[in-house]
């Protein structure tokens with residue numbers, strides 16, 4: 001169950017337990033009229049243990065998470081769900097949205113809403129982007145190809161991870177349109193260069209360089225769930241698995257000399273790397289993982305084509321700062337010099353509307369489509385994306401925005 005929902009539910013149950021109003025059969029009938037309750041409540045039955053049986057039954061994206069958990073090995077689910085340390089950033093990403101209120105405008109014709117969005121010169125049906133997630137066959141055998149087919153269905157921009165299980169050429173064929181390729185630069189330039197050249201040759205439009213995985217990380221949820229996993233894993237994870245063993249199942253490393261590679265990420269990367277990259281590829285260059293306005297300005301000065309404001313879904317540091325909190329100072333500092341995308345914690349149409357109204361050009365989504373993939377494969381991903389589009393459509397109507405350009409800063413304020 002998502003952290004905020006779990007918190008509301010816990011508080012609700014504590015409230016019920018403490019309340020004399022709810023003794024015996026009164027509990028089944030709900031609270032007495034006039035009773036003041038401390039939290040938003042869901043009066044319709046909500047039982048995380050009652051799993052949906054088909055994608056169509058899902059009411060929101062959260063419905064897929066427990067099904068994914070039931071289907072996917074605990075170690076893989078733990079890898080997906082984990083934040084790091086106390087998971088403060090992970091929770092902050094969701095709680096951050098409650099700090100901002102929307103200011104709806106009225107008497108605007110929103111009988112038809114146009115969600116289409118241009119991102120780096122290409123038109124998509126909505127500003128909902130598929131964030132790069134590594135190793136998607138850990139969640140469903142069709143992995144990145146199932147996601148690409150779902151992306152095609154809703155015409156979403158898809159960003160493919162460096163550590164994809166399936167090669168970029170096959171994923172592009174399934175998507176039927178160019179992707180962006182996400183790059184973990186590693187400590188070896190030749191590895192990065194070979195992957196970038198392959199992605200460019202395959203027809204990728206942009207390379208999204210992830211800049212926020214510079215340190216180690218303590219993924220406690222992963223470690224705890226992994227210790228409950230009793231399956232035989234050696235078929236996929238070679239025994240004594242070091243980096244080289246992991247990379248044998250990662251399509252983009254095939255045929256590349258990975259000797260001397262100490263890590264897929266890169267703790268030594270500086271702005272010099274981006275100069276070198278610029279001289280190597282004609283693809284657009286996007287920085288993924290910017291959180292401070294100073295770095296956003298440096299990125300614009302360095303001629304980057306876009307940035308993604310991201311804390312890696314709470315998976316790269318435990319600063320406690322949500323991306324929706326970081327977004328306004330970055331938008332202000334960048335002053336329109338390049339598009340700003342954002343991710344981490346986006347689950348609702350209203351979350352997306354808040355970010356777009358603040359000045360983001362698009363929003364990337366990570367875990368929700370993985371829940372859909374783990375739950376029902378391609379059909380699950382399709383439904384997750386459809387639910388997000390439906391909610392976004394409704395949220396735009398609610399604030400009085402018939403198109404993306406009508407989402408303006410005056411529609412959002414800090415609560």
Ligand SMILES: Cc1cc2nc3c(=O)[nH]c(=O)nc-3n(C[C@H](O)[C@H](O)[C@H](O)COP(=O)(O)O)c2cc1C
Pocket residue numbers: 079080081093131132133134161162163182210288310311312313314315343344345346364365366367368
């Ligand atoms: C299981 C998993 C694997 C991920 N793998 C990558 C990756 O390979 N490269 C990358 O740049 N980001 C990766 N991310 C981060 C996502 O691109 C994105 O920033 C994050 O998931 C957004 O937060 P959300 O999951 O709350 O939507 C991964 C995230 C998850 C959950």
